Amino acid sequence: MSGGLDARITVLHPGGFHLDAELRLESGHTVAVLGPNGAGKSTLIAALAGLLPLHEGRVALGGRVLDDTELGVWVPPEERRLGIVHQDYLLFPTMSVLDNVAFGLRARGRARSAANRGARDLLAQLDLLQFAGRRPADLSGGQAQRVALARALATEPDMLLLDEPLAALDVTTRARLRHVLADRLAEFPGPRMLITHDPAEAFLLADQIYVLEDGAITQVGSPDDIRLRPRTSYAADLAGANLLVGVASAGEVLVGSHRLTIADTSAQGPVLATIHPRAISLHVVEPGGSPRNAWATSVTRIENYGDRVRVQTAGPLELTAEITPPALHALGIAVGDRIWLSIKATEVGVSAD
Amino acid sequence: MSGGLDARITVLHPGGFHLDAELRLESGHTVAVLGPNGAGKSTLIAALAGLLPLHEGRVALGGRVLDDTELGVWVPPEERRLGIVHQDYLLFPTMSVLDNVAFGLRARGRARSAANRGARDLLAQLDLLQFAGRRPADLSGGQAQRVALARALATEPDMLLLDEPLAALDVTTRARLRHVLADRLAEFPGPRMLITHDPAEAFLLADQIYVLEDGAITQVGSPDDIRLRPRTSYAADLAGANLLVGVASAGEVLVGSHRLTIADTSAQGPVLATIHPRAISLHVVEPGGSPRNAWATSVTRIENYGDRVRVQTAGPLELTAEITPPALHALGIAVGDRIWLSIKATEVGVSAD
Amino acid sequence: MTRRRPPFVLAFLACVGAAFFVAPLLGLVARTPWSDLGEVLGREVVGDALRLSLVTSLGATIVALFLGLPLAWVLARFEFRGRALLRGLVLLPLVLPPVVGGAALLFTFGRRGALGGPLEDLTGLVLPFSIWGAILAASFVAMPFLVITVEGALRNLDQRYEGAAASLGASRWTVLRRVTLPMIGPSLVSGLLLTWARALGEFGATITFAGNLPGRTQTLPLAVFVAMEGDRDAAVAMSLLLVLVSLAVLVTLRNRWWGAR
Amino acid sequence: MTRRRPPFVLAFLACVGAAFFVAPLLGLVARTPWSDLGEVLGREVVGDALRLSLVTSLGATIVALFLGLPLAWVLARFEFRGRALLRGLVLLPLVLPPVVGGAALLFTFGRRGALGGPLEDLTGLVLPFSIWGAILAASFVAMPFLVITVEGALRNLDQRYEGAAASLGASRWTVLRRVTLPMIGPSLVSGLLLTWARALGEFGATITFAGNLPGRTQTLPLAVFVAMEGDRDAAVAMSLLLVLVSLAVLVTLRNRWWGAR
């Protein structure tokens, strides 16, 4: 019944922003779109939904052309059968929560009682039944977000477009809803697109990840691809890794003026090198032993997250290391202190740029 | 000039929600308020700001009484000198970004040029200068949130009240803004209250944490207190820990019908026991050796976060364990499989209930 | 903000503004011949006029709703050539002296008018001197209020809600009915009340276009006008009736429709 | 949504609605004596009347802004006893036949009136037969439009923006000026235009309260009335002038004020 999404999209915003993206979403798969603020993620959703005119391009869902600037085809939003969570919810302020969720069902022709029953089911699943009679203005932020999710899921659309659907939820609810969402997505037959700033959410829920930066797609891959072989500094931040750009030759990568020993002796030419923060060891004296990379630097920032501590270091490579609080205690270092840093050659991931 | 906040607050919402909280925020300290959706965090801010009438209570900031239902004192919002980031920003849609940020300065009597200069400085610090001329409607979600933060910081208020100020930011920007915010908070003389759903943010930025649940404060303590000795299941979720409620006697805790061996032989009576997911080992065969707690159960869910995997188990205690992807691979388990679980007695934290 | 009093200057100006509406009414009440009030209001002409007034004003409000609302929506939501001009034209009935407006209606919808002639040939309906004419005249004069009020409100509305509703599968008709109109509710009510009140008080265009026959086209304002020529006391009494009827309706409706917020 | 055409039924109704305003104007234009238009409009009376019309309508708009805006704000934002009644009273000038409205003004602000007498004793100002009287009459009749439109818009507005502005240290005056009014901008403009247009076309209350003195209180609608008696061509020509002036102002202002969105 439902099929994949094929889209090639160019959208211009008055301010000069320019979105240029090509997407293929398979039916039954979840694609997470990650990207910095202002990268164009919400714009992408609006364009797919037909709420923003394409400057150029083509959108087809399950073989049905929704938009084609060349052929002059344009299917209006109400006929696209999409389920959307808008970033700022856009709950109808004059309707009760129940009516908001039942709205799509009634708009698609269900009788009032059937629509209300469907809406109640969903509200129950999202722990919202007690708010059924409330107006959106009388909900907390997280409650409103869940209502928005319920509204999008209610209509059994051909495709799901979720713009940060869990951003306002508390840890407990988020964990629960991640499960609900994972189950829901698993049983949803069409393609689904999930926009999020939470890498854990993306890694957990997505089959494939698109990285969108400044209006262009900079990397596409499986969660592991992105995590282990990020190709931009944003993607590296997602993975929590250090990313270095250099030139490889004969078992070494030249990063700036610094040479980093790597295990892979066959790598040659421009490469991206990734180093996980936990693979970096810190020492107060020069380390001996096997690590082939070691240098002295100074501490620029220490961040204590409770169960782990991130230590940022100064040049030559400005790497961030992650250690445990006891380890920090044992080292006894503070910001500005001199420190030694060592990395095993095998811990430096290398991929061609 | 600026002093601490002393507040005792009762607020009623028409729907039956009831907030009852007592707070003491010291000058120069940051308090994070954490709590589930609908716990009353935003309500608390609105009440402190004078935007919601108190049913009963008293608010004093630096010795100045802002609200006192008994004495009939009520200082209007415009004289409270607070810097607020509202959960849904409430940027003025008819003003440019620059005017939004300069608004507070001008309202407090600064000349237009001085106000604009101040606003530009802040916009620059938050990487927003390029959007100075835009209307809020033409910003992305994350950009709008940063503008809201700039607007709140601009006026040099006596107290800061930040309602999820970083929720919509991408990982890179969030990390950067956490630093900016940490620096800003450090140099801010008055008390500051930070509402967040991100435990890392709270642990990193706060001196003290209030846990608010269903309108009541359930725990107050240092970040380490909350992390190591959570007293509610919500707080345990924050810390990522397993929380068990039981009765201790003679080096054991009785949880339901299960006996858990603990290291602390002096514990007696009702206790909370916490077990960190990483302290739980998984085995496909019955483990030998030192761990004094071991039992067989089955796997109910496996969540792969890329660099770590969380494995949920069935009864008797429904614990979640955290292992590495290679470990999972080595175990070769799937949902429904039978598994052994072991915990060292020393890894079970116990505190009186 | 419920605890607060309005700032002094604004409160003062508001009081002066309120006095503006209250003082002339008091003047009217002071001149009311209370003793023969009953007699005057009991007259058959007065009853007929009141009934006609209610019918025409309600009719005009309905016409305005069915024609004015779509017009406001098109003006607010679609770009087309001549839109600015059309928007200006909508305000014309306010600007035209009522007599001229009535004359213009006669030129157009009268028996010899460009549209009135064909209309009579086709349907046998003669607008002037009939209640339909009175409704037409009242609609012409009162509809701008609905159009302008609603168009302003539509422009104030965040259109993304309409987009969200469309994406949920709602036709534009459903969007209009279930999302747009409720969201501009108070403005719509304001517009309808303005329209109704204006139609109720309508005088000039009606008398010029529809004439003035007791029991057929003589609405209360026309009866008042005629009485004013001779029997001033009766005129004042009937005006007071008009005032009371409209007050009753306005106060009741407003409280009901706005009470929900 | 810019690519879309309105759905047929609504577009059709909107066209009928538009025809409602356009057709009578065409009827008027068809009867215009184009040949003597220049002569008529060159007359001194016409120039005087146009000037007076502009002055009184502008004056009334200013009065409405200064008194009506605070009144609308108080009605929308504060709870007090008699609010519902006051809201109803504000609509009275629409409902009262203009002659009765004028008479009520005379009862109150005339030289023998409850307020007019003391006013003359104190300041020497006589309202009837002076331009101040014409402005007063026009304000009385036109102010409700501003009050009602603005009140509706204020009720539509999310008050949390005002709270946010107050928390940033803005006095309520600043909040009103910089946050509230800009946010209800289109409705405010609508209200002001309705007010101005109504004041420009005002006839009945003015002729009754302020008289019909050429060069002093004879506005264009009053001049049209006098001309209608004999020189009908002049009356049509002057009406057309009224139409053109108002169209020019309305189209220009609306485009400018609403262009920014």
Add this chain to the structure above:
Amino acid sequence: GGDARREVRVSAAASLSDAFLALETQYEAERPEVDIVLNLGGSSALREQILSGAPVGVFASANQANLEQLVTAGLVDGPVVDFATNRLTIAVPAGNPADVRDLADLARDNLLIGLCSPAVPCGDYAATALAIAGVVAAPDTLEPDVRALLTKIRAGELDAGVVYETDIAAAGDDVESVAIPAEINVPVVYSIAAIAEDHRSDAENFIDFVVAGRGRQILRDQGFFLP
């Protein structure tokens, strides 16, 4: 005018508009030191203004009733003088499409007939005339004044109506007159009086001009009959 001319305010019934505009021009030409300011309106509105103290020097009314109310209120200073008369006539659209010949035709049901409202002078007079002729008219509208009635006849919306003879003269080619025989016609009388105010002598002077001076010729030119 802001110059030093003495001002006399003359409130006159709307049906006297053309005549009084001409009177003003002539009088001001003769006496440049006096400024006649005309206030034209419905008789009842003019009456209300004077009752509420409006500063008026002269009031010319289309019937006696309005002036009598002012006399009762003690606002008339000096005698009430009848200065002109008029006659009724039947007005029909150009070409007389309904072929109206006399007052009796006003009873025809298939015609659209208009009269002035009995509350205003022209309707009062018409009712008297119809009564004298023994005709029960079937009006479709009772207009508030002659002007409104004529507008509809001119537009062809009404087939006939009863108006003043002077109005036919002013209306031009669009209307025709079907005369009412003198024996059943009703004499229409216009009255004028000075109202208590400053510049009494100027007001009386203007009344003299209308009643006895060269104003008479102007009134005659406008189609009025003189007593």
